[in-house]
Amino acid sequence: MSADVELQNVSVSFGNFYAAKNVSVKIEKGEFFSFLGPSGCGKTTLLRAISGFSEPSDGQILIGNQDMAGIGPNKRPTSLIFQNLALFPLMSVADNIAFSLEVRGTGKVQRRKRADELLELVALSGQGDKKVHELSGGQRQRVAIARALAIEPEVLLLDEPLSALDLKLRQKMRTELREIQKRVGITFIYITHDQGEALTMSDRIAVMNQGELEQIGSCHNVYESPRTPFVATFVGENNAFYGTVSAVDGDMVNVLADGHNFLAKAGDLGEGKKYTFKKDDKVIMFVRPESIFLKDQNNQADNIFTAGFKAIEFEGNLKNIYMSIDGKQNVRCSVSNAVDTTDLSNSKNVELKFSSRDAVVLPVGPLAVD
Amino acid sequence: MKYFFNKNGPLISTYLIIAISFWFVFLIIIPQLYMFDLSFRPNIPSLLRGGPDDVYTLIHYKHFLFGSQTSGESYNYVDVGVFFNTLLIAILITLINLCFCYPIAFYIAKVASPNTARLLIVSLIIPFWINELLRSFALRILFAGEGFINNALLKLGLIDNGINFIAMDVALYTGLNYAYILLMIFPLYNAMETLDKNQLEAAEDLGSSMLKTHFRIVIPHAKAGIASGCTMVFMLTAGALATPVVLSSPNTFWFTQLIYQWFNMNDNWPRGAAYSVVLLSVSVVFVLLMMRIFKVKIGEIVR
Numbered sequence: 001m002s003a004d005v006e007l008q009n010v011s012v013s014f015g016n017f018y019a020a021k022n023v024s025v026k027i028e029k030g031e032f033f034s035f036l037g038p039s040g041c042g043k044t045t046l047l048r049a050i051s052g053f054s055e056p057s058d059g060q061i062l063i064g065n066q067d068m069a070g071i072g073p074n075k076r077p078t079s080l081i082f083q084n085l086a087l088f089p090l091m092s093v094a095d096n097i098a099f100s101l102e103v104r105g106t107g108k109v110q111r112r113k114r115a116d117e118l119l120e121l122v123a124l125s126g127q128g129d130k131k132v133h134e135l136s137g138g139q140r141q142r143v144a145i146a147r148a149l150a151i152e153p154e155v156l157l158l159d160e161p162l163s164a165l166d167l168k169l170r171q172k173m174r175t176e177l178r179e180i181q182k183r184v185g186i187t188f189i190y191i192t193h194d195q196g197e198a199l200t201m202s203d204r205i206a207v208m209n210q211g212e213l214e215q216i217g218s219c220h221n222v223y224e225s226p227r228t229p230f231v232a233t234f235v236g237e238n239n240a241f242y243g244t245v246s247a248v249d250g251d252m253v254n255v256l257a258d259g260h261n262f263l264a265k266a267g268d269l270g271e272g273k274k275y276t277f278k279k280d281d282k283v284i285m286f287v288r289p290e291s292i293f294l295k296d297q298n299n300q301a302d303n304i305f306t307a308g309f310k311a312i313e314f315e316g317n318l319k320n321i322y323m324s325i326d327g328k329q330n331v332r333c334s335v336s337n338a339v340d341t342t343d344l345s346n347s348k349n350v351e352l353k354f355s356s357r358d359a360v361v362l363p364v365g366p367l368a369v370d
Numbered sequence: 371m372k373y374f375f376n377k378n379g380p381l382i383s384t385y386l387i388i389a390i391s392f393w394f395v396f397l398i399i400i401p402q403l404y405m406f407d408l409s410f411r412p413n414i415p416s417l418l419r420g421g422p423d424d425v426y427t428l429i430h431y432k433h434f435l436f437g438s439q440t441s442g443e444s445y446n447y448v449d450v451g452v453f454f455n456t457l458l459i460a461i462l463i464t465l466i467n468l469c470f471c472y473p474i475a476f477y478i479a480k481v482a483s484p485n486t487a488r489l490l491i492v493s494l495i496i497p498f499w500i501n502e503l504l505r506s507f508a509l510r511i512l513f514a515g516e517g518f519i520n521n522a523l524l525k526l527g528l529i530d531n532g533i534n535f536i537a538m539d540v541a542l543y544t545g546l547n548y549a550y551i552l553l554m555i556f557p558l559y560n561a562m563e564t565l566d567k568n569q570l571e572a573a574e575d576l577g578s579s580m581l582k583t584h585f586r587i588v589i590p591h592a593k594a595g596i597a598s599g600c601t602m603v604f605m606l607t608a609g610a611l612a613t614p615v616v617l618s619s620p621n622t623f624w625f626t627q628l629i630y631q632w633f634n635m636n637d638n639w640p641r642g643a644a645y646s647v648v649l650l651s652v653s654v655v656f657v658l659l660m661m662r663i664f665k666v667k668i669g670e671i672v673r
Contacts, residue, residue, distance in 0.1 A: 051575060053575075084566070088572075103582045
């Protein structure tokens with residue numbers, strides 16, 4: 001059984017401080033939904049409100065169309081996986097997993113049977129008699145998932161459970177979590193500050209900043225059509241060119257920035273609508289580093305400009321080239337490691353290009369500073 | 371040893387060694403050994419000590435068991451009775467103390483905000499700035515026939531005649547319970563404080579009731595603290611003197627009062643020593659037995 005979760009104008013306040021402000025979102029049945037945002041943006045607060053550990057000061061939370069007001073965490077059809085997992089160190093792995101059944105009075109034999117089933121689901125067969133501290137980080141992760149699934153919740157809530165793992169394991173667990181979600185078919189609500197995690201696993205993402213929802217959409221939508229400068233810079237990397245609108249032609253906007261006249265598309269407002277700009281509007285044009293190419297690369301581009309070379313950074317599969325226009329506007333371009341950049345380091349100026357389809361114009365607003 | 375000296379410097383090292391050995395040897399080992407030795411000697415004037423009459427004997431232990439130094443025909447029901455009564459009540463008081471202190475400790479450790487917790491700890495400590503004897507007398511005043519509690523109950527019309535709390539030993543049990551409350555609360559608090567709050571929330575999220583969470587998560591985690599608190603309260607209650615002297619009814623005797631009598635009123639130090647040895651060894655054996663039953667190791671208790 002899986003249930004949809006609906007937040008209707010949910011606010012959570014502590015005194016005068018609003019940790020979450022007027023959040024409305026409908027999470028579909030069986031969806032893998034992520035709340036993405038920097039620490040302190042209110043995503044954990046929302047998760048605690050959904051799980052029942054705190055009550056919203058305003059608005060309603062509906063799970064499977066049932067209002068959750070006044071229902072405690074032990075009575076909600078949700079299960080929460082804590083950031084530090086909160087496994088019980090004095091119990092065996094099987095006892096941990098079957099704890100929810102034990103407190104409901106299920107017999108010992110049946111508990112063990114269910115624990116073994118779940119251990120198989122998370123690929124830990126035969127580890128039931130071990131103590132928690134005998135397991136590796138990734139195995140503990142899976143025990144936590146199994147424990148949360150034992151009561152067959154309709155919604156699984158995950159509070160950055162992968163953040164304590166090292167990179168390789170984290171990448172592996174992403175794939176695994178996604179697979180487990182598909183197998184059990186219930187709604188997953190995932191909280192993270194790691195955009196990579198959100199993008200790889202989720203069906204949809206809600207980007208949060210300072211307690212408010214900035215944008216809800218599919219991974220592609222959030223990445224390719226950011227609605228605010230915050231989303232543009234928080235999800236993935238982005239070059240921000242501050243400038244003014246010099247001409248508007250339908251959805252295409254001419255932006256005068258750093259002495260160049262760039263052509264770019266107006267940002268999406270959602271529901272098929274676009275931002276409308278007029279001449280002399282102050283705007284920011286965003287171009288992702290991987291959408292900027294060296295002039296001699298074989299890509300279509302209708303914007304060409306020159307920037308002074310500063311440094312090159314080797315990242316393994318990618319190379320980041322750092323440049324600046326007139327020493328003021330920083331430009332970053334990422335190219336595949338296969339691209340030959342030996343000449344670059346010797347030259348002062350680099351000719352660059354990008355397509356107007358890959359450039360997004362948004363009204364001026366705060367960026368995500370890291 | 372060399373490492374110890376290098377690490378702490380000669381001055382501090384010497385001071386530490388002297389202070390600790392003084393405490394251990396002069397304040398613990400020697401008096402206990404002396405007491406132990408004394409308990410096997412006859413009660414003779416100090417002039418005859420070391421003379422031909424000063425031989426090892428079991429008469430004091432015999433007296434404790436049989437009420438007579440020579441015959442073993444009938445048991446010393448009075449003294450043995452007082453002894454077991456003392457132990458039994460000490461156990462009872464320890465259990466009541468545990469039940470009383472557990473919620474307080476849990477509240478301070480896991481529920482209260484840091485500021486409230488500090489305030490509560492201070493308000494628990496401050497009453498103990500007052501001397502134990504004075505606290506006992508204060509309770510006596512509260513519980514006396516014309517005391518505060520009786521007067522209040524009479525005024526409220528809840529009772530028609532004053533209740534003799536002293537004779538019913540209500541005052542004694544209250545006093546003993548209160549006397550060592552901190553020694554129960556602090557080990558419990560220390561143990562519970564280290565429990566990850568997420569564990570409690572995880573248990574709740576998995577559907578556990580408050581009571582079950584305590585039995586499955588909190589108590590197993592705090593086991594060592596519970597053992598430590600119970601041990602201290604039991605030992606100190608069984609060995610309490612001031613509170614029973616002030617608060618016990620004329621019919622109730624605490625075993626320490628008997629020991630006190632042998633030492634002070636009857637001037638029979640060896641017999642007092644023998645009674646002390648009995649109390650100490652039975653208490654220690656009992657505590658060790660309990661620790662074995664509840665599978666607590668000594669190392670965990672002092673942690």
